Amino acid sequence: MPEKVIETINLVAGYGKMVILHGIDFYVYEKEIVTIVGPNGSGKSTLLKAILGIAKVISGKVLYKGKDITNERLDRISRMGIGYVPQTNNVFTNLTVKENLEMGAYIIKDKNEVKKRMEEVLEIFPDLRVRLNQLAGSLSGGERQMLAMARALMAKPSVMLLDEPTAALSPKYVDLVLNKIKEIRDSGVTIILVEQNARKGLEIGDRGYVLVTGKVAYTGPAREILEHPEIGKLYLGLKEA
Numbered sequence: 127m128p129e130k131v132i133e134t135i136n137l138v139a140g141y142g143k144m145v146i147l148h149g150i151d152f153y154v155y156e157k158e159i160v161t162i163v164g165p166n167g168s169g170k171s172t173l174l175k176a177i178l179g180i181a182k183v184i185s186g187k188v189l190y191k192g193k194d195i196t197n198e199r200l201d202r203i204s205r206m207g208i209g210y211v212p213q214t215n216n217v218f219t220n221l222t223v224k225e226n227l228e229m230g231a232y233i234i235k236d237k238n239e240v241k242k243r244m245e246e247v248l249e250i251f252p253d254l255r256v257r258l259n260q261l262a263g264s265l266s267g268g269e270r271q272m273l274a275m276a277r278a279l280m281a282k283p284s285v286m287l288l289d290e291p292t293a294a295l296s297p298k299y300v301d302l303v304l305n306k307i308k309e310i311r312d313s314g315v316t317i318i319l320v321e322q323n324a325r326k327g328l329e330i331g332d333r334g335y336v337l338v339t340g341k342v343a344y345t346g347p348a349r350e351i352l353e354h355p356e357i358g359k360l361y362l363g364l365k366e367a
């Protein structure tokens with residue numbers, strides 16, 4: 127059996143006293159892309175945040191490679207190899223592209239190692255190379271999203287959690303970003319993807335979870351969710367293909 131990189135067991139989580147997730151069982155196998163979809167406010171981002179120790183886990187467990195990381199601090203979680211690309215404020219706009227990438231590698235102490243890593247990451251994101259000295263704030267929305275993913279990759283994560291990476295992007299960039307996510311997975315990184323564009327998100331996913339009001343309404347192979355006669359219509363705004 128492949129290894130479960132992240133697993134949540136009967137996860138109840140929220141903010142303060144407000145419960146948002148009501149008993150989520152979730153897992154991702156090594157090198158899978160798992161896509162989390164569902165209506166607005168269903169708790170998709172909160173699931174990522176609960177895994178990362180940003181939202182509060184009230185009961186249940188979060189495991190990373192079998193180790194209990196429930197309510198662990200975010201900085202410890204990133205050092206363990208869990209990367210996160212938040213939906214907004216995911217780059218430092220007043221720093222250059224290069225500086226952003228260097229910041230992403232803050233856990234790597236050896237400067238030569240950082241340089242080597244930057245070369246590897248720029249191979250996946252060649253378009254960033256010509257912009258290394260440009261301020262991140264001057265990038266287009268799509269370029270900024272690429273930088274946010276590249277920055278997260280700098281720390282050599284074994285799993286990456288991406289929160290709606292295609293939100294507010296033009297159609298051209300939506301496909302580009304999703305293709306990059308596939309490429310990142312093919313380079314050996316496990317992916318948990320929260321995506322508001324259910325069809326496109328599921329098309330690149332191996333398995334999917336449909337969250338509805340903080341519960342798993344459906345889970346299975348991504349293709350099965352796409353082709354399901356009811357689920358797509360009920361919860362995802364999908365019409366028949």
Ligand SMILES: Nc1ncnc2c1ncn2[C@@H]1O[C@H](COP(=O)(O)OP(=O)(O)OP(=O)(O)O)[C@@H](O)[C@H]1O
Pocket residue numbers: 141144146164165166167168169170171172173322
């Ligand atoms: N920091 C917070 N404090 C209190 N409530 C929050 C916080 N963040 C989110 N919520 C609430 O938690 C619920 C779930 O939000 P969440 O962002 O997880 O949903 P989502 O499925 O990712 O939705 P969307 O697709 O709209 O981003 C919402 O009702 C939201 O208002």
